[in-house]
Amino acid sequence: MKPKVFVAQPIPEVALDVLRQEFEVTVYPYMDRQITVDELAAGARRSDWLYVLHETNVTAEVINANPNLKGIGCMASSNALIDMEAANARKLPVIMEDQRIAAPNWPPATADLTMSMLLALAYRLVEANDYTRCGKFRQEQTMAMLGIGCPGKTVGLIGITRMAEYMVPRIRAFEMHPIYTLARLPAEQEKALGLEWVADLDDLIKRSDFVCVTCDYSPSTHMLIGKRQLDLMKPQAYLINTRSARVVDEPELIRALQEKRIAGAALDVYWSQPPVTQDPCVPDEFCKLDNVILSPHNGGGTWDTRSRKALSVAHGMVAMIRGERPAALRNPEIYATT
Secondary structure, three states: OOOEEEEOOOOOHHHHHHHOOOOEEEEOOOOOOOOOHHHHHHHHHOOOEEEEEOOOOEOHHHHOOOOOOOEEEEEOOOOOOEOHHHHHHOOOOEEOOOHHHHOOOHHHHHHHHHHHHHHHHHOOHHHHHHHHHOOOOOOOOOOOOOOOOOOOOEEEEEOOOHHHHHHHHHHHHOOOEEEEEOOOOOHHHHHHHOOEEOOOHHHHHHHOOEEEEOOOOOOOOOOOEOHHHHHHOOOOOEEEEOOOHHHEOHHHHHHHHHOOOOOEEEEOOOOEOOOOOOOOEOOHHHHOOOOEEEOOOOOOOOHHHHHHHHHHHHHHHHHHHOOOOOOOEOOHHHHOOO
16 A cells, blocks of 8 residues: 655645655645644644645644654755654654755746736736726726836845845846845846945835845844834835745834835735744735735745645655655754664
8 A cells, every 4th residue: 555645735736646656645625724733733643744835833743643654745945844853853754845946946936926016016006906896997097096117216125135136137127226235245246237235224215116125034134124114215115025024013014004104015924924823814904905915925936836846845755755865855864873
């Protein structure tokens, strides 16, 4: 009989087809909620392997729910929510994404999502769609839905991660001027990209028509954007965050939007998400605002990128079953001789 694998949420079918070569596959079928720790532990008790995602909370309770559990596959490149101490104590292999397969497409895809949000804000596309659908369109060339547009506008990048680097040529393609702060690139790379360095965060915020949070989260960037920084933004400027929710003081952002101190925002990340909480939650205040675009933490979430990531883990698990050592084994030390 084939070993059983429990998949903690729906993943692309191409990856499931690979798993079915060596496993009997059961998938948690719901897309309207995060799997609970109890549900995951129940899945582990019925299975030989677990297949989880980046935000799946794999606690010691889950790992120890089944003494016959053989391993865990995780669709993540780093910082997975797996109790590695418990996994190592059980000598359970944890197989991550193989970056040679999974990595190439996600930074450009996240850059594209960020740019699509920027364009939608610049031309008030979501508002215009709602305006037209509810029957308010009664006048040609109306001034009711004018946006600030893109040409000649300044985009401020807070942090120059790989995703931000991919954004730069996209920004320039729309005849906008990219500026950036925090860590500085080498001069030749800065020139090649056509980026302008701004040493002071306050200056970048004051100059920008679109302020984009593109930095990694760390103690030094925790709530980097608070009330004072939001008050420095132009009244007609927008804030876009597809990177790290806790770089921005969420309650202060809500107040700035409600009081119309800034023009609007677009968000793909939120304060209440794993690992801070088990269940992701979008504040009701955001949902009530018509000048905010919201997406479900899906940066990089295209069929191609998600399939590559899922496939890389599935191939690693199949290789493990066939007696091979996958390249993306998180804890090879469990096989070390003593």
